[in-house]
Amino acid sequence: MKLHLSRRYRFSASHRLHSAQLGEEENRRVYGKCNNPYGHGHNYVVEVAVSGPVDQETGMIANLGDLDAFVESEVIEPFDHKYLNEEINEFRENVPTTENICIEIFNRLSRFPRARLERVRVEETGLNSFEYAGEPAGATHE
Amino acid sequence: MVYLTRKIEFSASHLYHNPAFSAEENRRVFGKCNNPHGHGHNYVLEVTVAGEPDPATGMVLDLKELKEILQREITDRMDHRFLNYEVPELAGQIPTCENIAAVIWQLLEPKITRGHLNRVRLYETPDLFVDCYGDGNGARAPAGGGR
Numbered sequence: 589m590k591l592h593l594s595r596r597y598r599f600s601a602s603h604r605l606h607s608a609q610l611g612e613e614e615n616r617r618v619y620g621k622c623n624n625p626y627g628h629g630h631n632y633v634v635e636v637a638v639s640g641p642v643d644q645e646t647g648m649i650a651n652l653g654d655l656d657a658f659v660e661s662e663v664i665e666p667f668d669h670k671y672l673n674e675e676i677n678e679f680r681e682n683v684p685t686t687e688n689i690c691i692e693i694f695n696r697l698s699r700f701p702r703a704r705l706e707r708v709r710v711e712e713t714g715l716n717s718f719e720y721a722g723e724p725a726g727a728t729h730e
Numbered sequence: 731m732v733y734l735t736r737k738i739e740f741s742a743s744h745l746y747h748n749p750a751f752s753a754e755e756n757r758r759v760f761g762k763c764n765n766p767h768g769h770g771h772n773y774v775l776e777v778t779v780a781g782e783p784d785p786a787t788g789m790v791l792d793l794k795e796l797k798e799i800l801q802r803e804i805t806d807r808m809d810h811r812f813l814n815y816e817v818p819e820l821a822g823q824i825p826t827c828e829n830i831a832a833v834i835w836q837l838l839e840p841k842i843t844r845g846h847l848n849r850v851r852l853y854e855t856p857d858l859f860v861d862c863y864g865d866g867n868g869a870r871a872p873a874g875g876g877r
Contacts, residue, residue: 589832589835589862589864589865590862590863590864590865591828591831591832591860591861591862591863592860592861592863593827593828593858593859593860594858594859594860594861595857595858596856596857596858597857637861642826642828642829642832645748645750645751646746646748646759646760646824646826647746647823647824647825647826647828647829648824648826648828649828649860651759652858653761
């Protein structure tokens with residue numbers, strides 16, 4: 589049986605979309621309101637899907653206590669109530685669009701030792717969301 | 731290929747307990763879910779059937795038929811039941827979301843008469859769900875009208 593276990597988590601954070609590779613006017617044109625120099629915030633929802641054999645003794649792919657603790661320490665604690673551009677090293681150079689947030693969260697959670705990470709889905713608002721399932725085997729990112 | 735999804739809800743109770751574990755280990759592994767009196771959830775089940783629409787009816791599978799299958803196979807069996815004791819298909823298994831989803835797949839898969847079962851998604855709460863894809867061979871070609 590192929591099974592994926594999914595769990596939803598939440599954090600709130602601020603960001604500003606601004607690319608050092610673009611001029612001021614170009615940044616305003618590309619990012620619109622999201623380029624406001626003071627930043628703005630969202631209530632993000634992170635949906636994490638993992639897979640693996642169901643442990644016969646527990647009936648579980650992964651113990652939710654283990655998954656919750658890992659997501660808390662790798663993502664929620666560092667991201668929640670933070671200014672992503674300044675307080676998450678990876679976003680000092682990399683624009684914290686939800687695409688890039690999704691990839692960063694996937695990379696952090698791919699180290700979960702007790703199941704295979706299948707997919708990360710991030711909702712920036714109730715109206716938009718992004719999914720990342722890693723790169724296909726053999727492909728190189730960037 | 732078109733994917734048709736129907737949603738149902740059922741409410742049931744369960745508890746997690748492995749008789750091979752000590753009482754203390756059961757509490758450590760399963761936490762609150764080990765409460766011997768059980769506890770309940772409003773489960774939400776999304777069933778997805780994949781196939782090509784019948785040229786004569788425009789349907790992958792008649793929704794009325796799918797509704798009846800879900801009523802008979804799932805609601806009648808699991809709604810307002812204590813899953814550990816009242817659902818024979820789960821006997822000897824810990825009724826986690828993973829195991830319930832797998833049982834639901836096994837119950838539904840042979841009953842889908844047009845197209846094929848593509849995915850079973852079972853929500854235990856809005857923040858916790860399991861997707862079951864059967865043997866994982868979800869990409870198999872639809873049987874062009876019936877299996």
